[in-house]
Amino acid sequence: MIRINNINFNTDMVKTTENVKKYSEINTVFGAENSSNIDDEKGLSVEQEKVSPKGSSSPQHLKNAPSPIITIAGEKKLAAIVVDTKTNLLYTYDDKGNAKTVYSVATGKKYTPTRKGIKMITNVEAYPYKTAYGTKRKKNPNDYGPNVIIIENINPETGKIYGRNGQFIHGNNNPKSLGTYASLGCIRMDNEVIKKIAKEAVKNSYVLIQ
Structure with a gap:
């Protein structure tokens, strides 16, 4: 010391x-x-950055994209579109199963939910839906926007179509509803976006709703 x-x-x-x-x-x-x-x-x-109804191809928004792989009559197939009703998001995929773009959409309300399952695109209709005789879209075409993508139910065991349930992918007359549960079961999209999706839609391609 x-x-x-x-x-x-x-x-x-x-x-x-x-x-x-x-x-x-x-x-x-x-x-x-x-x-x-x-x-x-x-x-x-x-x-927490929200996906826009106009769409996003950001890796951050696509990293949780659901798998587009489906099984039809025992064979593995790829869905061109997957709708996630839990998040109100619609994803598009390329022919290799890679997610391309995600869009915020509106799906069915609690008591009129969007029905899940494998669907097939069978037709694309355009405003004002003059040939859709006896339908709501012919009577009130503005409610459906510029295009309606007709999807029909597929039996995954056989691959056969077994009819429509009246729930399609189409435009909207209320942009504020996008991203919410607002429809009677249909999948509503931004009106400019549905034009693009309708042009890209391939007849007999698959849509997975989950």
Whole structure:
């Protein structure tokens, strides 16, 4: 022990070291908290960014795309469109099963839900639906937007069509409804988007609703 001018160097050095350590720990904790908050904020901004009805091809929005693989009559097939009713999102896929674009859509209300299953595109109709005799879309064409993609039910065991349930993919007359449960079972899309989807639609291709 060395004493100079009545100062105990051992004691003072220990105290100084302890203070530096505490200060360092405080800075470390504070810095970690700030870093965590920044990371969280960044994460939230990415994860909670809503998909637009106009569509997104962002990897962040496509990373959770559902699988388009379906089984028809014992054979593996790829759906061209998958609708996720839990998130009100519609995904389109290329012929290799890669997700291309995701869109925010409206699906069926609680008591008129969009029915799940494998469907087949059998026709594409255009406004004002003059040939759709005796249908709601002929009587009230504005409710359906510029196009209606007709989808019919498929029996996955046989691959055969067994009829329509009146639930199709079409445009809308209420843009605010997109992203919500608002329809009588149909899948509503942005009116400009449905034009694009209708042009890309291939007859006899599959749609998976889950």
